Amino acid sequence: MNEVLDQTETAAAQGSGLIPYALLAELTHRCPLQCPYCSNPLELEKSSNELDTETWKRVIGEASDMGMLHVHFSGGEPTVRKDLEDMVAHAAGLGLYTNLITSGVLLNEKRLEALRDKGLDHVQISIQDTEAESSNRIAGYEGHEKKLEVARLVRKLDMPLTVNAVMHRQNLDNLPAMIDLAVELDAERLEVAQVQYYGWGLRNRAAFLPTREQLDEATRTVEEARERLKGVLVFDYVVPDYYARRPKACMGGWARRFINVNPAGKVLPCHAAETIPDMVFDTVHEHSLNWIWENSEPFLRFRGTDWMPEPCQSCDRREIDWGGCRCQAMALTGDAARTDPACEFSPDRDVLEMPLQEALTEAPEFIYRRIGG
Amino acid sequence: MSARVIIADGSVPKLPRHAKLRFDKPRDQWIILAPERVFELDAVAYEVVSLCDGERTLEQVVDTLADKFESPREVIAKDVTEMLQGLADKGFLVA
Numbered sequence: 001m002n003e004v005l006d007q008t009e010t011a012a013a014q015g016s017g018l019i020p021y022a023l024l025a026e027l028t029h030r031c032p033l034q035c036p037y038c039s040n041p042l043e044l045e046k047s048s049n050e051l052d053t054e055t056w057k058r059v060i061g062e063a064s065d066m067g068m069l070h071v072h073f074s075g076g077e078p079t080v081r082k083d084l085e086d087m088v089a090h091a092a093g094l095g096l097y098t099n100l101i102t103s104g105v106l107l108n109e110k111r112l113e114a115l116r117d118k119g120l121d122h123v124q125i126s127i128q129d130t131e132a133e134s135s136n137r138i139a140g141y142e143g144h145e146k147k148l149e150v151a152r153l154v155r156k157l158d159m160p161l162t163v164n165a166v167m168h169r170q171n172l173d174n175l176p177a178m179i180d181l182a183v184e185l186d187a188e189r190l191e192v193a194q195v196q197y198y199g200w201g202l203r204n205r206a207a208f209l210p211t212r213e214q215l216d217e218a219t220r221t222v223e224e225a226r227e228r229l230k231g232v233l234v235f236d237y238v239v240p241d242y243y244a245r246r247p248k249a250c251m252g253g254w255a256r257r258f259i260n261v262n263p264a265g266k267v268l269p270c271h272a273a274e275t276i277p278d279m280v281f282d283t284v285h286e287h288s289l290n291w292i293w294e295n296s297e298p299f300l301r302f303r304g305t306d307w308m309p310e311p312c313q314s315c316d317r318r319e320i321d322w323g324g325c326r327c328q329a330m331a332l333t334g335d336a337a338r339t340d341p342a343c344e345f346s347p348d349r350d351v352l353e354m355p356l357q358e359a360l361t362e363a364p365e366f367i368y369r370r371i372g373g
Numbered sequence: 374m375s376a377r378v379i380i381a382d383g384s385v386p387k388l389p390r391h392a393k394l395r396f397d398k399p400r401d402q403w404i405i406l407a408p409e410r411v412f413e414l415d416a417v418a419y420e421v422v423s424l425c426d427g428e429r430t431l432e433q434v435v436d437t438l439a440d441k442f443e444s445p446r447e448v449i450a451k452d453v454t455e456m457l458q459g460l461a462d463k464g465f466l467v468a
Contacts, residue, residue, distance in 0.1 A: 019399050019400065021411060022409075066399075067397070067398070067399030067400065069397065069404070069406055069411055070406070070409070070411075072409075095395060097393060097406040097407075097408075099408055099409070121390075121391060121393065121406075121408075122391050122408045124408065158390060159390070160389065160390055160391030160408070162408055188389070188391055188408075188464055189408060189464065229377075230377055230462050231376075231377030231378050231379075231461050231462045231464075232376060232377055234463065234464040236409075
C-alpha cells in the first residue's frame with residue numbers, strides 16, 4: 001500500500017506518461033472575506049468572466065476521462081455559485097471524489113443538506129484563529145461564529161470535516177487551542193497550513209512570517225498532539241519554506257499531479273502560476289484539459305528535470321522535491337527557473353535573510369485582499 | 374470521532390464516510406480515496422478491505438480470509454488486525 005500523493009509515481013504509456021490526480025476548480029474569485037494571505041492572484045477575475053455551468057461540467061468530464069480522482073471546488077468562495085449543486089452532482093456521478101473548500105460563511109443547513117444529497121464527499125472549512133475578535137480581524141469579516149456553526153452543521157449532517165487553519169506569527173501561539181477546537185468540532189482532519197508567500201501573502205509577509213522559536217514550539221505541539229490524537233484527528237503539517245532545509249515538492253512536482261482551472265477557464269499547473277509574468281496560459285475555451293496537460297507551454301516548461309539548473313540538476317533529490325516551488329523562486333529571485341531558495345544549497349539562499357529579520361520586528365498592518373489590489 | 378478506533382475481537386470494521394473504495398481503471402489498481410489522499414491497495418490489502426463492509430466482525434473477516442488463502446487462522450488474524458489498525462489510525466477505517 002502506498003500513500004501515492006506523497007510517494008510513488010504512477011505512469012501510463014501515453015504522451016507525458018503522467019495521469020493527473022486532482023482538479024482544482026476555482027469556480028470564482030468572489031469572496032466576502034478579505035484574508036491578507038489569500039491564494040488568489042492580485043488581479044482577480046471579474047464575475048462576468050466566470051465559466052458557465054455547462055463549461056464547468058464539460059471540464060469536470062474531461063478531468064474524469066483523463067483519470068483524475070479528486071475534484072476540489074474552491075475559489076474565492078465557491079458557494080457564491082448558485083450552480084454548485086449541479087457541478088457536485090455531475091462530478092459525483094462520474095465517480096470523482098468531491099471536496100468543498102469553503103469559508104463556510106454563506107452556508108446553511110438546507111444548502112449543506114442539498115450538497116450532501118448531490119454527492120458531496122467532504123467539506124473543508126477555513127478558520128482564521130481560535131477567538132472571534134482575532135479571527136475576524138485577520139479575515140476582514142465578521143464570520144468566526146458562523147464558521148463554527150457551519151462546521152457543526154457539517155458534522156450534524158454526518159459529513160466528514162477538515163479544519164483548515166492558516167497559521168502565522170499572529171496566531172501560531174494559539175495552535176494548542178486550535179487543535180482543541182478541531183477536536184471539539186469533531187473534525188476528522190486538521191490542516192495546519194502555513195501562509196504561502198506569493199501574491200497577497202508576499203505583500204503581507206512581514207505581518208505573517210513566524211519566528212523560529214514560534215515555529216519550533218508549533219512543531220513540538222503538533223508532534224505531541226499527533227501521537228495523543230492517533231485515530232481521532234489526522235494532521236497535515238508542513239514546516240514553512242523559509243525555515244526549511246530542503247524545499248517541498250510543490251504540487252507534487254510541477255505539472256505532475258494537479259490541474260488548476262481558474263474562474264475564467266485559464267488552465268494552470270498551480271494556483272499561483274500567474275505570478276510568473278511571462279507565462280501565457282491556454283484556456284478551456286480553446287482546448288481540452290488533456291491537450292493542455294500534454295502540450296501547453298507553461299505545463300511543459302518546468303515538468304520533469306530537464307529545465308533544472310545546478311545545484312538541482314546533479315542533486316540526488318531532484319525527483320523527490322522536483323526543484324521546489326517555481327512561484328517561490330520567482331517571488332524571491334525574480335527568475336522562476338532558479339533553484340527554490342527554500343533549499344539550503346540554493347545559491348540565492350541569502351534572500352531569506354531580510355524576511356527572517358523582519359519576523360523579529362513589529363508586525364505591520366495588513367493589506368487586505370480587495371478587488372483592484 | 375472522540376476516541377481512537379481500536380480494532381479487536383468483536384469489531385465490525387468499515388470504511389468511514391469520507392473514504393471510498395474504488396477501482397482506478399487508468400492506473401489498474403484498487404484504491405481508497407480520501408480528502409487530498411489516495412491509498413493504493415495491493416491485491417491482499419484489497420481482499421481484506423473489501424470484506425470490511427460494516428456487517429462482518431473482525432473474526433468473520435479473518436475466517437473468510439483463512440478459508441480463502443488456506444492459511445493458519447492465527448497468522449491471518451495477526452496480520453489483518455495490524456493492517457486494519459494502521460488504516461484506522463490514518464483515518465481510513467472505523468469500527
